[in-house]
Amino acid sequence: xxxxxxxxxxxxxxxxxxxxxxxxxxxxxxxxxxxxxxxxxxxxxxxxxxxxxxxxxxxxxxxxxxxxxxxxxxxxxxxxxxxxxxxxxxxxxxxxxxxxxxxxxxxxxxxxxxxxxxxxxxxxxxxxxxxxxxxxxxxxxxxxxxxxxxxxxxxxxxxxxxxxxxxxxxxxxxxxxxxxxxxxxxxxxxxxxxxxxxxxxxxxxxxxxxxxxxxxxxxxxxxxxxxxxxxxxxxxxxxxxxxxxxxxxxxxxxxxxxxxxxxxxxxxxxxxxxxxxxxxxxxxxxxxxxxxxxxxxxxxxxxxxxxxxxxxxxxxxxxxxxxxxxxxxxxxxxxxxxxxxxxxxxxxxxxxxxxxxxxxxxxxxxxxxxxxxxxxxxxxxxxxx
Numbered sequence: 001x002x003x004x005x006x007x008x009x010x011x012x013x014x015x016x017x018x019x020x021x022x023x024x025x026x027x028x029x030x031x032x033x034x035x036x037x038x039x040x041x042x043x044x045x046x047x048x049x050x051x052x053x054x055x056x057x058x059x060x061x062x063x064x065x066x067x068x069x070x071x072x073x074x075x076x077x078x079x080x081x082x083x084x085x086x087x088x089x090x091x092x093x094x095x096x097x098x099x100x101x102x103x104x105x106x107x108x109x110x111x112x113x114x115x116x117x118x119x120x121x122x123x124x125x126x127x128x129x130x131x132x133x134x135x136x137x138x139x140x141x142x143x144x145x146x147x148x149x150x151x152x153x154x155x156x157x158x159x160x161x162x163x164x165x166x167x168x169x170x171x172x173x174x175x176x177x178x179x180x181x182x183x184x185x186x187x188x189x190x191x192x193x194x195x196x197x198x199x200x201x202x203x204x205x206x207x208x209x210x211x212x213x214x215x216x217x218x219x220x221x222x223x224x225x226x227x228x229x230x231x232x233x234x235x236x237x238x239x240x241x242x243x244x245x246x247x248x249x250x251x252x253x254x255x256x257x258x259x260x261x262x263x264x265x266x267x268x269x270x271x272x273x274x275x276x277x278x279x280x281x282x283x284x285x286x287x288x289x290x291x292x293x294x295x296x297x298x299x300x301x302x303x304x305x306x307x308x309x310x311x312x313x314x315x316x317x318x319x320x321x322x323x324x325x326x327x328x329x330x331x332x333x334x335x336x337x338x339x340x341x342x343x344x345x346x347x348x349x350x351x352x353x354x355x356x357x358x359x360x361x362x363x364x365x366x367x368x369x370x371x372x373x374x375x376x377x378x379x380x381x382x383x384x385x
Contacts, residue, residue: 001361003028004088007039008069008100010057011047014251016279017094017118020147020168025050027169027354038082038101040070054078054101069100079104083111090114090361096138106137112364114357116145117155117163119276142364145357150297151276164360168279169353172346175286178258184247185263186222189328192264192289194257194280195271197229203270203294206317208238210270213321215242218328224260226252261287265334266327269293272315278302281309282348285341290334292323308340 007021018039025035029050037050040057047053055075079101083091088111096102096115106113115138144163146152152163184190191214195202204225215221226249238246252260261267267284271294281291281302291309293299303309310327312319327334346352 001089001358001365002034002087003036003361004083004086004091004105005035005037006091006093006101006105007037008095008098008102009040010069011037011039011041011051011053013057016168016277020118020279021094022048023169023171023350024354024357027350028358031354031358036082036086036088038079038105040075040101052078052082054082060099069098071099071101071104075101076104076108080108083108090365092116092357092361093141094118096141103137106140109140110369112142112367112369113140114143114145114360114364115141116147116166117151118147118168119151119154119274140370142367142370143360145360148277148298149301164356166353166356166360167348168277168282169350170279170283170286170345170348172286172349175258175261175283176288176342178255178262178287180263181259182263184222184224184260186220186245188218188220188222189265190222190224190263191266191268191324192224192226192260192284193268193270194226194252194260197225197227197231197234201272201274202227203272203315204234205237206270206272206294206315206320207268208234209317210321210324211246212239212242213318214324214328215245217321217325221245221328222247224249224264226250226257226260257283258287261289264289266324267291268320268324269299270320271296271299275299279348282345285309285345286348288338288342290327290337290341292320292327294320304340304344308344309337 005021005025007018009015009017011018025037029035035050036052038052038054041053055070057070060069090112091105091109092114093102093105094116095118096106144161145166146155146163147168152165155161155163193207197204223246228251231248261284267289269281275296275298278299281293284291293309293311294314295311310323312323
């Protein structure tokens with residue numbers, strides 16, 4: 001198949017959606033499909049050949065974070081040219097409700113469209129204000145995918161439709177084969193965290209509030225923190241007696257992320273909201289690392305309601321500390337979690353997930369493009385194929 005994918009966020013600023021699209025595109029190409037990905041990005045950025053750049057992205061507050069998006073006449077022109085030149089069998093739009101390329105692709109596409117909904121935030125004022133525009137654009141969608149039950153419920157309640165549930169994917173074997181880094185380990189055990197340091201919803205403040213309690217109870221313990229942000233400012237918030245046992249790794253490559261997880265005795269996900277899936281939890285399980293996560297609905301689903309990982313109450317630093325201390329002192333429980341997780345996580349392998357997405361593409365292509373009214377230069381134009 002000839003597949004066009006639309007990424008809403010700037011390709012040169014890594015994030016969960018971009019990684020999902022990258023891995024899906026490369027998996028499909030490995031299976032012999034022809035894939036082009038349209039994404040925001042500067043023309044002088046060195047990107048893979050399958051990326052088509054849609055213009056400079058600008059930072060916008062969106063979905064509880066700062067997203068780098070693009071929208072406007074230049075982007076619209078590039079979207080139209082990409083669609084015209086691509087001769088795609090199907091176009092796959094990710095996060096179509098975001099104020100970015102997805103809406104433009106929906107308006108202009110005259111081939112079957114599949115849309116994946118990643119976010120699970122409640123309906124925002126911006127979404128409410130743009131509801132009419134979104135509805136007209138969403139009429140073009142032939143098939144809808146939600147990456148989690150929470151994202152599916154949000155879509156059904158606020159935007160309509162009945163999406164198929166297909167989770168995010170990962171290459172399980174790549175994480176299973178990752179090598180630990182002995183220089184990162186603590187003699188009493190190693191905890192790890194991954195997330196943007198300047199986003200409170202990622203929960204690092206909760207973990208750092210718990211850290212002195214963990215440090216006092218477990219001699220020789222170390223905390224690995226990976227992610228971009230102002231390290232100097234965050235270090236100042238850590239008490240001096242346990243500051244040196246926190247190692248900030250900065251932004252990490254895929255290889256270093258896998259090594260960090262393989263090095264860890266426990267991966268901690270203290271997120272406080274805004275997560276629709278939690279791919280890093282699955283990555284940790286694939287690397288053989290037990291997971292301790294907050295009781296977000298999405299995290300409960302990834303951890304099979306606590307069967308293959310431990311959960312603690314949202315935002316409760318004391319509960320996080322107690323759970324971490326108990327787990328580090330219970331090798332049998334850690335081994336039990338590793339065993340259960342190693343089997344459970346295989347349902348997220350790209351070998352399975354990509355096949356499910358391909359089945360949706362084939363269904364959409366067989367049904368053909370949907371007819372709809374599309375806003376264009378101040379008026380509606382009827383389009384079909």
